[in-house]
Amino acid sequence: MADNPTKGLADVVAASTALSDIDGRAGRLFYRGYDIHELAGRTSFEETAHLLQVGTLPTRAQLAAYGAELVQGRTLGGLVAANVAEIAEKQAPMEALRTLVSLASADDPDKGSNSAEANHRKAARLTAQQPILVARYHAARTGGEPREPDPELSIAANFLLQITGRVPERRAVEIFDTCLVLHADHTMNASTFAARVCAATLSDMHSAIVAAIGTLKGPLHGGANEQVMRTLESIEPSGVAQAVRDRLVRGEKIMGFGHRVYKTEDPRATHLREMSRELGEASGDDTYYRMSKEMEEVVFAEKGLYPNVDFYAATVYHYLGIPTDLFTPVFSVSRMSGWTAHVIEQHADNRLIRPDSEYIGQSAQKWTPIDER
Numbered sequence: 001m002a003d004n005p006t007k008g009l010a011d012v013v014a015a016s017t018a019l020s021d022i023d024g025r026a027g028r029l030f031y032r033g034y035d036i037h038e039l040a041g042r043t044s045f046e047e048t049a050h051l052l053q054v055g056t057l058p059t060r061a062q063l064a065a066y067g068a069e070l071v072q073g074r075t076l077g078g079l080v081a082a083n084v085a086e087i088a089e090k091q092a093p094m095e096a097l098r099t100l101v102s103l104a105s106a107d108d109p110d111k112g113s114n115s116a117e118a119n120h121r122k123a124a125r126l127t128a129q130q131p132i133l134v135a136r137y138h139a140a141r142t143g144g145e146p147r148e149p150d151p152e153l154s155i156a157a158n159f160l161l162q163i164t165g166r167v168p169e170r171r172a173v174e175i176f177d178t179c180l181v182l183h184a185d186h187t188m189n190a191s192t193f194a195a196r197v198c199a200a201t202l203s204d205m206h207s208a209i210v211a212a213i214g215t216l217k218g219p220l221h222g223g224a225n226e227q228v229m230r231t232l233e234s235i236e237p238s239g240v241a242q243a244v245r246d247r248l249v250r251g252e253k254i255m256g257f258g259h260r261v262y263k264t265e266d267p268r269a270t271h272l273r274e275m276s277r278e279l280g281e282a283s284g285d286d287t288y289y290r291m292s293k294e295m296e297e298v299v300f301a302e303k304g305l306y307p308n309v310d311f312y313a314a315t316v317y318h319y320l321g322i323p324t325d326l327f328t329p330v331f332s333v334s335r336m337s338g339w340t341a342h343v344i345e346q347h348a349d350n351r352l353i354r355p356d357s358e359y360i361g362q363s364a365q366k367w368t369p370i371d372e373r
Ligand SMILES: CC(=O)SCCNC(=O)CCNC(=O)[C@H](O)C(C)(C)COP(=O)(O)OP(=O)(O)OC[C@H]1O[C@@H](n2cnc3c(N)ncnc32)[C@H](O)[C@@H]1OP(=O)(O)O
Pocket: 008, 219, 220, 221, 222, 224, 252, 253, 254, 255, 256, 257, 258, 259, 260, 261, 303, 305, 308, 309, 310
């Protein structure tokens, strides 16, 4: 039987959105009409989150008010504190985040309401809390409490401070902030779609975000950034080309390559490649950057595939001192801004999302009693 032409919902328009847009042939990405190349390196993650959740790039006064909301919103209830140590012992990072966000919902002052006002407050709170949850998880498994976030610092600076335990250099913060901007939203990617499907039943924002976290975790989506680093670590620097070819011969996918929508370079990879080069050189050992470059050339020569957002993000995070198993959680820290904006948008103009399926099973079956089967 021929494959369903819309298998994986390829090219199916599943929602209308004013949040982001992709031109996959030209390799362009826009957040609310702003080209990602205009935003990256010039707009902070907080401004980007405001753009997505509220609808506009903020004025200074609006940014100050939103920043104050984020600082206030990052306080977590007692359930997280009471359970994080056991969760950190038993669950891998993305599983733990799925659980912790669910726990945090119990203490959310707006729980039970899907009003536009409640959704906006929840969106800011979830965006503020996600990096704190990652830091708490990481501290719990390493036997301590994370450093207190500094209200004067950005989300990017506080995250690096809490994860590495050191006050980060200015340039490291700028680069990490740009990473957060680059990952913030991406039309109907799998995790955003999962969030919208959940929200469209008129379920609540936290439930939709739990669905999104579980979906981002998979290695065909956000989980690929961790796998990219594991691949680099498993290969000898002189054996990149052979290792890629061996994997392809075995029919394995090369993590961090290929994309459903981009038919050319992912515009985010352009920035991430450059930041990886800069950090690699500054670190005094750019081996992983150079291996990545070679891998890019070999994969293109063999398969004609381009790197996606996850490919160079891996080495950027590595050079920033972020543990490899926190790469996908970092993705969630950024994407929280987009997911929550999509839930706001879905609830504002809702219709149940319920696609059809093509039946491929047997027909005209005759029922027989259990002892005769
Ligand atoms: C943030 C993100 O989610 S970005 C994506 C992160 N995921 C990855 O990096 C995982 C590796 N990449 C992939 O698995 C895919 O390219 C996806 C999931 C991103 C896109 O999937 P789809 O659009 O469904 O493409 P699909 O998997 O059908 O691939 C089409 C063809 O290209 C090949 N292909 C696609 N990606 C790769 C890859 N990374 N390595 C090797 N071959 C690949 C497939 O084997 C397939 O070949 P075939 O037609 O001969 O069977």
